[in-house]
Amino acid sequence: MKQCIVVTLFLLMLSLIGCAPSVPEDQRFESLAKNYIEQLLRQNPELATALGDHRFDTRLNGYSLQAVEESRKLTVAYLDSLQSVRKEGLNTVNRIDYDILIDNLRYGLFQIDTLKDHEWNPLSYNFGGAIYALLARDFAPLKERLLSLKERMKSIPAVLAAAKANLRNPPRIHTETAILQNGGTLGLIQGELNMFLDQVPELKAEFAPVRSEAVKAIEEYGAWLNDELLPRSNGDFRIGEQKYRRKLRFALESDLTKEEILASGEKDLKEAQEAMYQTALPFYKSFFPRSTDQKVLSDRKKVVTAVLDKLAEAHPTNATIVEKAREALKSATDFVHERNLVTVPTDPIKIIVMPEFQRGVAVAYCDPPGPLEKNGETFFSISPTPEDWSRERVESFFREYNDYMLQNLTIHEGVPGHFLQLAHGNMFQAPTMVRAVFFSGTFVEGWATYAEQLMVEQGYGGPELKMQQLKMRLRLIINAIIDQKIHTAGMTQQEAMDLMMREGFQEEGEAAGKWRRACLTSTQLSTYYVGNIEINNLRRAYEQSKGGTVDLRTMHDAMIAHGSPAPKFVKSAMGL
Numbered sequence: 001m002k003q004c005i006v007v008t009l010f011l012l013m014l015s016l017i018g019c020a021p022s023v024p025e026d027q028r029f030e031s032l033a034k035n036y037i038e039q040l041l042r043q044n045p046e047l048a049t050a051l052g053d054h055r056f057d058t059r060l061n062g063y064s065l066q067a068v069e070e071s072r073k074l075t076v077a078y079l080d081s082l083q084s085v086r087k088e089g090l091n092t093v094n095r096i097d098y099d100i101l102i103d104n105l106r107y108g109l110f111q112i113d114t115l116k117d118h119e120w121n122p123l124s125y126n127f128g129g130a131i132y133a134l135l136a137r138d139f140a141p142l143k144e145r146l147l148s149l150k151e152r153m154k155s156i157p158a159v160l161a162a163a164k165a166n167l168r169n170p171p172r173i174h175t176e177t178a179i180l181q182n183g184g185t186l187g188l189i190q191g192e193l194n195m196f197l198d199q200v201p202e203l204k205a206e207f208a209p210v211r212s213e214a215v216k217a218i219e220e221y222g223a224w225l226n227d228e229l230l231p232r233s234n235g236d237f238r239i240g241e242q243k244y245r246r247k248l249r250f251a252l253e254s255d256l257t258k259e260e261i262l263a264s265g266e267k268d269l270k271e272a273q274e275a276m277y278q279t280a281l282p283f284y285k286s287f288f289p290r291s292t293d294q295k296v297l298s299d300r301k302k303v304v305t306a307v308l309d310k311l312a313e314a315h316p317t318n319a320t321i322v323e324k325a326r327e328a329l330k331s332a333t334d335f336v337h338e339r340n341l342v343t344v345p346t347d348p349i350k351i352i353v354m355p356e357f358q359r360g361v362a363v364a365y366c367d368p369p370g371p372l373e374k375n376g377e378t379f380f381s382i383s384p385t386p387e388d389w390s391r392e393r394v395e396s397f398f399r400e401y402n403d404y405m406l407q408n409l410t411i412h413e414g415v416p417g418h419f420l421q422l423a424h425g426n427m428f429q430a431p432t433m434v435r436a437v438f439f440s441g442t443f444v445e446g447w448a449t450y451a452e453q454l455m456v457e458q459g460y461g462g463p464e465l466k467m468q469q470l471k472m473r474l475r476l477i478i479n480a481i482i483d484q485k486i487h488t489a490g491m492t493q494q495e496a497m498d499l500m501m502r503e504g505f506q507e508e509g510e511a512a513g514k515w516r517r518a519c520l521t522s523t524q525l526s527t528y529y530v531g532n533i534e535i536n537n538l539r540r541a542y543e544q545s546k547g548g549t550v551d552l553r554t555m556h557d558a559m560i561a562h563g564s565p566a567p568k569f570v571k572s573a574m575g576l
Helices: 002-016 025-043 045-051 065-082 092-115 128-136 142-153 156-166 172-197 201-232 241-252 258-287 300-311 321-339 391-400 403-413 418-426 441-457 462-488 493-503 508-520 526-545 552-559 567-573
Strands: 349-353 364-367 378-382
Touching: 025 045, 025 065, 025 092, 045 128, 065 092, 065 156, 092 241, 092 567, 128 142, 128 172, 142 172, 142 201, 156 201, 172 201, 172 508, 241 258, 241 441, 241 462, 241 526, 258 300, 258 462, 258 526, 300 462, 321 349, 321 378, 321 403, 321 441, 364 403, 364 418, 378 418, 391 508, 403 418, 403 441, 403 462, 418 441, 441 462, 441 526, 441 567, 462 493, 462 508, 462 526, 493 508, 526 552, 526 567
Parallel strands: 349 378
Antiparallel strands: 364 378
């Protein structure tokens, strides 16, 4: 005891003369990261809910200009604080997390100061997901979740008031999509909520006034979107060369420039088209045995188009697509087990129809539980065709998402794609929550597109699936090309549609939807192609380190064992 007192007094004396031993760099970084994330979650309760931290489920994010300024102050403060940490003094895990955190803080500042979504993008005021998140997963008894929901709904009028105050001159396509999503949110609160309240009828009376005020605010906001914002929505959805280049660097967390991505994409487009022709040729000869004219057989686009058209005859409908997706998921999962390609998690996955408030951007998505959620389900969500589509457009859509393409989509979203990778990622343990909060779309989408490639490489689905996987490869390459050309080179809708339909063999409905998505989301469409490049580079580096012979399961488990950081960080973590 006496010795401890002496040591303590000695340290105190050293501190008084400025000679106290410095706090280890790992400890300093971990403390800063922990404090930042705690404040971030308090400022962003919707993010906390998504991650599985339910302390703030009664609140929505702040959407006012004051809330934006508070977010900026937090970002700047921790950027300054982190500059004092010596990165070279950190262990491997913390060094990676330091880079991830710094990059995301800088990205956050860029979004607030330069992109300024809060001023022009009505989609940034879509709180439907924050309402749905309290209903979709059974993380707590329904009554408890509904009481949180009731409190959260009290913030809806303030969110919509902030939107009206902040939005100035949005692009028309963003406002049109916001109108669609606002109607979906209204349907969720006005209609779908009933099935949950029916299970806890004693809450109906206290819910009524809050619900009434929320519905009123949403309806008034919908009228405002239609009558006031839409007529003055004349902003340009193209973000321009300078903003795009900076955003691309942040969004991809890759060292590839837009010029390098374009050059690589144009080269790979030709190679994928040739591979598709070689795969299609035996099909064509089988489907059309009388067509022996060498001139016809050498017409690559004609051969590929004819084969795709024939394969597309087997396709789902709105009534059958969910059940067919379930069957495809089981088949793919069984194959991965049989070939021992990667460890398959036992977490549950549920295929559902996409909620209306989330429609209008993508045809499908994987919605995993947050890394802090316990016993959470993953939702593989599929969007049916909109009710106002013509019969011809619906037919075109399902020819695009035919039975074979649906198998490929299920691989991408399910096993061994997003569901599997994100389940592994949620198991990653680190001293900080940096990788739980910030994940790389480049790695996540890169893995999912690599999963498609892997399954075909292993023989799954035969040449029919290979045709669709190659078509999807054309799509991811073209995604990256149109992404930058639309936002920096003035590519028109017709030019984009021609590239997608003539060079990528896409149906009109798919191409039209992708045009809309490219307008709504700059840089996101590039994550697929760049991610695919970098995941394949990661595999090659691993194979070289092992002398060329590898166990696929061991390699793949190692690749997805580090959360979901950018591929360059995974490469570093694997010692490659």
